[in-house]
Amino acid sequence: MKAYYNIHTIWLVMMLLTISTYAMGKFGYDGIVIMLILLLTSVIKGSFIIRDFMELNGVSLLWRVIMYGWLWIICVAIAIAYIVSV
Amino acid sequence: MSTAIAELKPKLLPGDLALWFFIFMELLVFGIFFIVYSVIRTQNVELFNQYQLTLNRELGAANTLLLITSSYFVIQAVHSIKLNDIKRCINWLCAGLAGGAGFLVLKGFEYYDTFSAGIRLTTNTFYMFYLSLTLFHFLHVILGMVILIAVVIKAKYGAYNAQNYIGVESGASYWHMVDLVWIILFPLVYIIR
Numbered sequence: 001m002k003a004y005y006n007i008h009t010i011w012l013v014m015m016l017l018t019i020s021t022y023a024m025g026k027f028g029y030d031g032i033v034i035m036l037i038l039l040l041t042s043v044i045k046g047s048f049i050i051r052d053f054m055e056l057n058g059v060s061l062l063w064r065v066i067m068y069g070w071l072w073i074i075c076v077a078i079a080i081a082y083i084v085s086v
Numbered sequence: 087m088s089t090a091i092a093e094l095k096p097k098l099l100p101g102d103l104a105l106w107f108f109i110f111m112e113l114l115v116f117g118i119f120f121i122v123y124s125v126i127r128t129q130n131v132e133l134f135n136q137y138q139l140t141l142n143r144e145l146g147a148a149n150t151l152l153l154i155t156s157s158y159f160v161i162q163a164v165h166s167i168k169l170n171d172i173k174r175c176i177n178w179l180c181a182g183l184a185g186g187a188g189f190l191v192l193k194g195f196e197y198y199d200t201f202s203a204g205i206r207l208t209t210n211t212f213y214m215f216y217l218s219l220t221l222f223h224f225l226h227v228i229l230g231m232v233i234l235i236a237v238v239i240k241a242k243y244g245a246y247n248a249q250n251y252i253g254v255e256s257g258a259s260y261w262h263m264v265d266l267v268w269i270i271l272f273p274l275v276y277i278i279r
Contacts, residue, residue, distance in 0.1 A: 007165075011158040015151055018272075022147035025277035038273045045154075045269045053161050053262045060096040066110060074117045074270060081124035082278065085131050 010048050017041050035082050039075045046071040100164075101256035109263045112226070116267045119222070120274060123215045130211055135279045137212040145196045146276040149189050150268060153227075156185025157265040160234070160258045170248035172241060179238045179254075182261065186231045193224055216275055223264070223271055230264045233257045 021041055024034055050067045051057045099106050127134045163178035200217070207214050237257040240246065246254050 007158065007161055011154065014154045018147060018150045018154065021150075021273050021277055022143060025143050025273075030279045035278050038278050042270050042273055046266055049157065049262055049266045049269065053157050053265070054259055055100050055161075055164075058097045059099050063099060063106070067113075070113050070117060071266075071270075074120050077121045078124045078270075078274060078278075081121070081128055085128035 007052060010052050014045050014048055017045055032083060032086060036079060039079055043071060043075050101252055101259045105256045105259060109259060112263060113267070116223075116271075119219055120270060123219065123274065126211060126215070133210060134212045137210065137216075138276070138279055141216065141276050142196050142199065143276050145192050146272050149192050150272045152185050152188045152192070153265045153268050156182045156189070157262050159185060160261050164251070164254055164258050167241070167246050167251040167254045168248055172244070172246065175246070175254065176238055176241050179234055179241070179257075183231055183234050183238070186227055186234070186261075189227055190224070190231075193220070193227075219271060219275060223267060226264050226267070230257075230261045233260050 021038055024038060047068065050064075050071065054067070056064055056067055159178050160182040163175045163182065166172075166175040166178055200213075205213050205217075207217050234257050237246075237253055240253060
């Protein structure tokens with residue numbers, strides 16, 4: 001498992017997720033489902049940064065709640081605002 | 087028994103605790119910006135969708151790839167210093183700085199096109215948010231680079247080793263925060279509609 005989950009594969013996955021985000025914009029995909037997919041992509045990439053780049057895995061629960069909480073709260077708030085505007 | 091207790095204890099935050107409070111404050115400010123953007127957009131959906139199409143998504147995506155790769159280089163620097171490989175740590179940090187410089191250059195091209203087209207903060211609500219959000223982030227990239235340059239200089243003078251690397255971790259953590267913010271900013275401003 002660890003052989004596949006390392007800093008190099010995480011970098012590669014984040015690059016691919018970024019390209020997929022760009023492609024969705026380039027091909028003009030829009031709507032609530034696409035918006036949710038794009039925000040979920042951001043949450044996944046953000047979680048990689050918090051866990052594996054910032055190396056916050058295993059630090060006190062308070063700091064993990066602060067960092068992951070920030071990421072989720074912002075993305076959920078954006079999603080709600082977009083859904084309201086449809 | 088004591089080993090078991092030690093294993094249960096959470097590990098310490100990487101880097102300086104004071105810097106983490108600073109990172110938290112920065113994230114709060116950016117978070118408020120993102121939410122305000124989304125709320126104001128609900129009252130100007132057509133305007134935001136229309137002018138979002140004028141942005142250069144290619145440069146935005148390229149900048150995202152640059153920042154992620156730069157963060158990847160910087161975490162390699164942290165791993166290198168933990169192995170007491172100071173030269174490699176400096177090299178990785180310089181590679182990370184090159185990524186940051188690439189970001190600034192691409193953003194410079196983007197701003198050149200924007201300002202050449204006569205677009206200003208006062209042009210309309212969308213451009214006000216686009217310019218203020220991206221310029222605010224741009225300044226943070228510069229600050230992150232200044233911090234990394236200071237870490238490189240200190241590392242060259244032998245300030246860090248496998249026992250003392252808190253400064254390298256602090257600089258890296260700030261740089262990752264700059265990356266984290268852009269991970270949300272890019273789809274929010276350039277893509278989602």
